[in-house]
Amino acid sequence: MILEGKTALVTGGTGFIGGRLVEKLVLEQRCRVRVLVRNFAKASRIAAFPVELVPGAITDRDALESAIHGCDLVFHCAHDFTPDLEGQRRANVEATRNLAELCLEEKVSRLVYLSSVATYSPATVDELTESSPWPASEDAYVLVKRDVERLLRDLHEEKGVPAVTLQPTIVYGPFSTFWTLHPVQRLLSGVVPLVDGGAGICNAVYVDDLVDSMILAAAHPDVTGEKFLISAEKPVTWKMFYQALERAIGVQSTVEMSEAEIRSRIRDRERRSRIAYRVMRRLRSPATWAQLGKVSAVKAAAKIVPDAALEAAAKRWLEHDSRKTVVVDGRARPLALPGPASLQAEKSRSRARIDKAKARLGYTPRFDLERGMDITRRYLEWANVTNNPEAPSAGPTSLLKLASRN
Amino acid sequence: MEANGRTTSSDRVKIAVVGCGAVSELRHLPALAAGDGREISALVDKDEARVRRLADEYGAQHALTDHRELIGLGLDGAIVATPTNLHAPMTIDLLRGGLHVLVEKPIARNLYECDAMIAAAQEMDRVLAVAFFRRFAHQLRLTKTVLDAGLLGTIRSFDIRDGYEFGWPVKTDFPFRREAAGGGVLIDLGVHVLDLVTWWFGDAESFEYWDNDRGGVESDCLLHVAMPGGGKGVIEFSRTRLLRNTAIISGDGGTLEVDLNTSDFILSLSESRTGITGSAFSGNPLAGTNQDPIELFTAQHDDWLDAVLTGGTPAVSATEARRSLGLVVDCYAHRKELELPWIETAALEEAVR
Numbered sequence: 212m213i214l215e216g217k218t219a220l221v222t223g224g225t226g227f228i229g230g231r232l233v234e235k236l237v238l239e240q241r242c243r244v245r246v247l248v249r250n251f252a253k254a255s256r257i258a259a260f261p262v263e264l265v266p267g268a269i270t271d272r273d274a275l276e277s278a279i280h281g282c283d284l285v286f287h288c289a290h291d292f293t294p295d296l297e298g299q300r301r302a303n304v305e306a307t308r309n310l311a312e313l314c315l316e317e318k319v320s321r322l323v324y325l326s327s328v329a330t331y332s333p334a335t336v337d338e339l340t341e342s343s344p345w346p347a348s349e350d351a352y353v354l355v356k357r358d359v360e361r362l363l364r365d366l367h368e369e370k371g372v373p374a375v376t377l378q379p380t381i382v383y384g385p386f387s388t389f390w391t392l393h394p395v396q397r398l399l400s401g402v403v404p405l406v407d408g409g410a411g412i413c414n415a416v417y418v419d420d421l422v423d424s425m426i427l428a429a430a431h432p433d434v435t436g437e438k439f440l441i442s443a444e445k446p447v448t449w450k451m452f453y454q455a456l457e458r459a460i461g462v463q464s465t466v467e468m469s470e471a472e473i474r475s476r477i478r479d480r481e482r483r484s485r486i487a488y489r490v491m492r493r494l495r496s497p498a499t500w501a502q503l504g505k506v507s508a509v510k511a512a513a514k515i516v517p518d519a520a521l522e523a524a525a526k527r528w529l530e531h532d533s534r535k536t537v538v539v540d541g542r543a544r545p546l547a548l549p550g551p552a553s554l555q556a557e558k559s560r561s562r563a564r565i566d567k568a569k570a571r572l573g574y575t576p577r578f579d580l581e582r583g584m585d586i587t588r589r590y591l592e593w594a595n596v597t598n599n600p601e602a603p604s605a606g607p608t609s610l611l612k613l614a615s616r617n
Numbered sequence: 618m619e620a621n622g623r624t625t626s627s628d629r630v631k632i633a634v635v636g637c638g639a640v641s642e643l644r645h646l647p648a649l650a651a652g653d654g655r656e657i658s659a660l661v662d663k664d665e666a667r668v669r670r671l672a673d674e675y676g677a678q679h680a681l682t683d684h685r686e687l688i689g690l691g692l693d694g695a696i697v698a699t700p701t702n703l704h705a706p707m708t709i710d711l712l713r714g715g716l717h718v719l720v721e722k723p724i725a726r727n728l729y730e731c732d733a734m735i736a737a738a739q740e741m742d743r744v745l746a747v748a749f750f751r752r753f754a755h756q757l758r759l760t761k762t763v764l765d766a767g768l769l770g771t772i773r774s775f776d777i778r779d780g781y782e783f784g785w786p787v788k789t790d791f792p793f794r795r796e797a798a799g800g801g802v803l804i805d806l807g808v809h810v811l812d813l814v815t816w817w818f819g820d821a822e823s824f825e826y827w828d829n830d831r832g833g834v835e836s837d838c839l840l841h842v843a844m845p846g847g848g849k850g851v852i853e854f855s856r857t858r859l860l861r862n863t864a865i866i867s868g869d870g871g872t873l874e875v876d877l878n879t880s881d882f883i884l885s886l887s888e889s890r891t892g893i894t895g896s897a898f899s900g901n902p903l904a905g906t907n908q909d910p911i912e913l914f915t916a917q918h919d920d921w922l923d924a925v926l927t928g929g930t931p932a933v934s935a936t937e938a939r940r941s942l943g944l945v946v947d948c949y950a951h952r953k954e955l956e957l958p959w960i961e962t963a964a965l966e967e968a969v970r
Contacts, residue, residue: 231959234960237831237832238831238960248790251787251789251790251792251793252783252784252785252786252787253783254783254790254793255782255783255793255801255802255836255856255857256836256857257833258793258801258833258834258836259801259829259830259831259832259833259834259835259836259837260831260832260833261831261832261833262833264790264793266790384959385958385959419959586958586959586961589958589959590958590959592958593858593957593958594857594858594859595778595780595858595859595860595861596859604778604853604858604860604861605861606776606778606851606853606861606865607776607865607867609861609863609865609874610874610883610885610894611863611874611876611881611883612861612863614883614894
């Protein structure tokens with residue numbers, strides 16, 4: 212209990228990593244915890260604990276000020292995902308600057324910033340360390356995370372802001388949207404193509420290891436101004452990662468596919484979406500109906516075909532594309548294509564080194580893939596996101612659910 | 618208005634809505650506006666800008682910040698949709714002021730508050746109804762009919778799971794504060810199902826209850842109940858997980874599964890090996906089976922106002938609501954810790970040591 216008795220502010224505490232951090236700070240560290248809450252609708256998980264929920268977003272300086280008052284520690288896990296680069300940059304850089312200044316005013320002993328391994332993306336080196344280069348990138352998230360890291364480094368040097376930056380890799384586990392629930396939904400909904408057979412390096416880290424490193428970073432006397440890569444002891448391949456998820460939910464949904472083929476199918480999907488969107492927009496336009504309305508049959512049809520039916524028809528058309536299915540065991544199954552971030556990650560050939568975190572923070576990862584995925588499986592069964600009919604949250608056989616699936 | 622067969626302004630029942638948070642803005646106000654023979658006369662909320670905006674939108678004559686100002690305005694009834702800790706004091710004030718009240722669920726945080734509300738309603742001879750809108754859902758009414766008709770024979774078991782990732786656009790943090798809400802998912806979402814369970818099967822004879830509260834309010838809980846006649850039930854609620862959201866009821870005579878939120882219904886009868894699958898309806902079979910939430914709230918208002926106008930009893934009176942609240946309160950008093958799969962108890966003990 213290295214943080215016992217401390218008062219900690221967590222931004223992003225309603226999210227996946229921040230949520231687990233709040234749990235561990237309360238249960239294992241006996242900390243007093245305050246969470247800045249932008250959206251109360253997401254606060255259910257952490258509201259089970261004796262935490263103080265302070266309303267406000269990180270972009271609201273007054274809210275930050277009242278949230279930080281009296282705190283010993285700040286864990287900055289929130290990221291504002293404003294879609295355009297400039298907006299995202301302004302929101303996150305300003306918020307972090309305010310937070311850092313308030314840390315000095317309030318004599319906060321440590322500001323732990325949750326950055327990302329994405330700052331090194333697209334990585335081409337075999338061994339990724341904290342001194343690896345930042346290659347050219349156009350990705351807003353990558354660029355903004357780099358800006359915030361630079362800002363904290365400068366504020367540490369110039370003003371003595373007690374900041375430590377952590378750069379987690381592929382964080383999975385209970386409540387993870389990006390690297391657990393989203394891939395699981397893809398595996399449940401269709402066939403997941405693995406880039407080049409899943410040979411890419413997956414630097415997966417179970418959320419508890421990351422959260423333990425955050426607690427170490429908050430307590431260690433001599434690490435301000437530093438950044439640390441946080442991953443598991445050893446990386447795995449993407450094939451191993453997806454196979455572990457498949458076992459966890461009881462499906463077999465992966466196929467091998469070349470990157471070129473996946474990219475070509477993604478382009479096709481985007482093209483068809485654009486066409487469908489244009490058609491939908493036309494159909495919605497009053498001018499189109501004014502034209503079509505002159506035909507009496509169309510006029511009659513327009514009255515009885517609701518928007519929802521049009522949308523469903525467009526969706527069916529999008530789905531009934533042979534390029535969107537693959538044949539597995541003689542049966543055509545829908546293809547669950549990766550998004551750009553997954554595709555980028557799955558191509559990785561870089562192994563993240565955690566030597567610095569081990570040497571300087573005393574970080575010792577406790578979870579290999581098998582152990583992390585065992586807990587993740589039990590979470591997925593509890594969360595009713597599984598193909599396992601024996602899962603405790605499923606209850607007796609549901610005819611209504613079977614009927615809606617067929 | 619009159620051309621639509623509506624009554625004139627002076628004949629209409631004059632109603633106030635107290636508390637202008639999400640449930641009022643998204644449900645009660647649109648439902649009142651859609652109903653016949655009622656007039657939204659006054660709105661009350663401590664947020665003055667909000668109450669003025671909604672009063673303008675719904676043409677309410679009075680926009681007030683204190684519910685006591687409603688008394689003496691010649692109103693017939695009030696809907697109380699404030700945080701739960703305010704239900705009892707406000708409802709009692711309004712009943713004593715001569716208004717009939719429809720109070721949001723849960724009726725109160727505990728039985729003391731509930732009993733004081735019941736006493737005030739009896740003393741003043743006013744209708745006090747509780748807003749359990751699911752009582753008006755076609756498929757849940759059909760379930761009651763099937764059970765009462767004995768089609769399933771002796772009930773052996775039921776299994777009900779009701780859970781969503783919490784997404785209700787709350788205006789304050791009140792659902793997450795025990796002193797304001799009385800608890801978490803059990804008293805907030807769960808009480809709906811417990812009302813159905815007591816309506817369908819009667820009061821539980823014994824129970825065992827687990828939740829994940831660690832000093833705040835529970836987001837997840839599990840309840841095992843034993844019913845009169847020997848039936849055993851498993852009930853689970855969540856604010857963090859999308860659960861099955863159906864009730865499966867099995868008896869000697871067959872099995873019924875009903876969706877808690879849509880009109881979907883499956884009935885299988887054992888002896889004849891026949892059954893029916895489809896959508897439930899009430900009233901006119903050709904009027905459609907889909908009920909949007911506004912329709913359910915309008916039906917609930919109709920039921921309450923019907924009781925007011927005829928001197929009858931509403932579907933869920935305060936006395937009826939006391940039954941499900943009693944079970945909630947008992948559960949909290951005898952709670953056991955719900956183990957969560959990602960919180961390793963052994964590791965936790967080691968860390969704390």
